[in-house]
Amino acid sequence: MVAVIKTGSSVHNIFNYNENKVKEGIAECIGEGNYPLEATKLTGAMKLNRLLKQNELNTNVKRNSVHISLNFDPSESALSNEKMLEIASQYMQKIGFGNQPYLIYRHYDSGHPHLHLVSIKVREDGSRIDMQNIGRNQSEAARKEIEKMFGLIQAQENKNTRHELIKPVVLSKIKYGRTESKRAVQLVLDHVLPAYKYKSLSELNAVLGLYNVKADRGEENSRIFKMNGLVYRTLDENGRPIGVPLKASEFYNKPTLKFLQHKFQENNKTVYQKKRIANAVDLILLGRSVSLSYLAMQLGKEGIEMVFRKSEQGQLYGITYVDHLSKCVLNGSDLGKHYSAKQIEERCSLSFENGKEMIITSLPETSKSNEGFQTETDKETFFNDLWQQMNALDFKSAVEKIVEVLTRIENDTFYVPNQLKKASKKKRTRRRSNNI
Structure with missing residues (x-):
């Protein structure tokens, strides 16, 4: 209970x-x-x-x-x-x-x-x-x-299993039109507001967005913003507001801007468990070049959600980490510069073009061949490239090259080691009898 x-x-x-x-x-x-x-x-x-x-x-x-x-x-x-x-x-x-x-x-x-x-x-x-x-x-x-x-x-x-303990989303995402909006938003607010530790409206929205909800102050020149008002909106699958905004004052527990600002001040005094998130990121990226989606998936298994903030052109400019275990909400810059959007993008060796992930590392032509080294020059070129990739921390490409060398077929297809040669059968000569 x-x-x-x-x-x-x-x-x-x-x-x-x-x-x-x-x-x-x-x-x-x-x-x-x-x-x-x-x-x-x-x-x-x-x-x-x-x-x-x-x-x-x-x-x-x-x-x-x-x-x-x-x-x-x-x-x-x-x-x-x-x-x-x-x-x-x-x-x-x-x-x-x-x-x-x-x-x-x-x-x-x-x-x-x-x-x-x-x-x-x-x-x-x-x-x-x-x-x-x-x-x-x-x-x-x-x-x-x-x-x-x-x-x-x-x-x-x-807490029978670790998976149940770190399950990130207790409630399901709100789907507009399928449930009564105000009641669905109220359930989300009851779950998120008292439990999670957030220091700003953007950090709160990082959690609420997981349930398709957003706390909105409106534009800076709008009446609701000037009056310190707040509304809650239901979002569609693309993160865009849909339906009629709901005034914060209409909910029974009054989750108004004044209420949230008080929570921000309280949470600023809270000791955040930053090391758990940082260690989880470092462990996944240790010695590997992985995609950003893979990093997010692996962190999800640890109960940590990555919320990406992108521009309209698809450029990544911010990451917020939501730890469902400790209930901490932290921007990447709060963890340290190595966990900001730019640094994570570089550590993942990714380039964002039109909102899509593209791995920018590639293997040299010499590593794509299944044939052996034709000359000593080829061999020197191969190992020089390998050494450069090791220095550049491109371990994935380096390991691929080593495996490829170990498994490649030798040039001399006629050579067979003595240990594998079959014993030659001695030809038995048929002797004729002298009696014939």
Whole structure:
């Protein structure tokens, strides 16, 4: 089980988010805590007013709403509503919200079973619940106890294979027209915004672009840019915006520019795991001249995504590395000059022409022949070229030449080593008898 805790300044937003899911038929309110009536007998107004009235006891608490999601392994889809109600009750009790009013929603809009809990931070006596480090302390302890209590799959042990651990894209890419755009974008934002470490809008878009989403401020002379506004756009397969832009303020967790700028400042203080990315790149390129697509493919196996930034003419001018293991997002220049777009292009021995990769190294004519050296001059020329390629770190061509020499056919086709010659049969002479 995995628990995600978020706080907000509007009970209306998180309540309406869950109730709208119910109206769409992809969620249901299966229970409540500390309400005078059962959930099935409560109207929408009764659910909301219970939370609002208690919050009014302390108007000094600005971030007074609490939104928690409890996520279970996909194999636990058979969990009944009754079992989930017990789990929710135990969890809220263990994190200090057992006496708070809360609503329990079961959602069916993703590939794994999960609950959403809606509550508030103001107690009945008007005091505020301190939620400092609640996720790391109370929630983590509660999660482990509940996993054992109910026989759930343990989150930290559910890493059967390395491939599953570093799977880069948990959600599928958004395909415009196939799903409701706002809901699909919301799922992507819920997955990316709290987890990844990004320091700028371009770095954030490097991750969002993997799901066909983009955070857009508009042109510099546009009204939305001047007003510090932000919209989220759905992208087509070619990375071009499609459909109607969605205002950041329309999403329940308000992922506005102000919110993102606060995240940028927080992430600037984070220690990034640069060595893992740099070492992975160096290891793949060690002693080899490979294509850029091959490098990207091999890094993908390590859980590192390469996001290329190209001009309209197809010229590569930037690379962003997205490490899905450490959740770090880094531009090539942040790693060091050897990992910038220009240096990687040179290290891969590639030239970008019209957006296509072309290997620019080639073998000399002397290496293309399957015949042996005709003269001593040919031999000297061959090894001089080989030495130059070794000095130029063109190991691939050098190795190809060595293999070709070792496997080439000798000129003298009539020569056979003595060890391979068949023993000659002695001719037996027939002697005539003297008696004839």
